[in-house]
Amino acid sequence: MTLVIVGIGLLPFASSRDLSLGNRSSLLALITTILLPCIFYSINRMLGITLLTPEGMQLRTLVSRRRIPWDDITKIEVERRSGQGGPWQVVRVHVARGRPVVLPGAMQSLRGQDEAAFQRSVNMIHSCWQQATAQHRSAAT
Known part of the structure; x- marks a missing residue:
């Protein structure tokens, strides 16, 4: 499910040939918004x-x-x-x-x-x- 959400979020960037600074910031924000909670959840469970x-x-x-x-x-x-x-x-x-x-x-x-x-x-x-x-x-x- 997480991969589907990431894939949908990355669709606008897939068609863009150049990743300007604004697009890179948006991409970084999207990945951070999804990955950080997943990493925190795993660490919270393990520790x-x-x-x-x-x-x-x-x-x-x-x-x-x-x-x-x-x-x-x-x-x-x-x-x-x-x-x-x-x-x-x-x-x-x-x-x-x-x-x-x-x-x-x-x-x-x-x-x-x-x-x-x-x-x-x-x-x-x-x-x-x-x-x-x-x-x-x-x-x-």
Whole structure:
């Protein structure tokens, strides 16, 4: 989708044989407007962290903080994604109310990174969720 938007934005420049200073500035502004948010989003996701606490998950990125109590989580899954940088995996948490949340810092490139370490992290998240929800169920009965 990003490439389609860039392509549409570059159409006026494709037919122009000379790139005057004004056209170059417009081209630079267009590329900056599209590329910088994409780069920031990726860095924000990679540098973010997910802390597991007895109460739930604390998601921290460069610009946001969020808490998700264990009881609000309905499903935890690994989602495979792909893009120009190649395939990667992320951990998605489904919550009772709202859209699924991709956990910051919990991602793995499928280009030679340690898949066993990623899987250990996923298993730890599942284990903490199951223990916390089991304790809440046993306390309620």
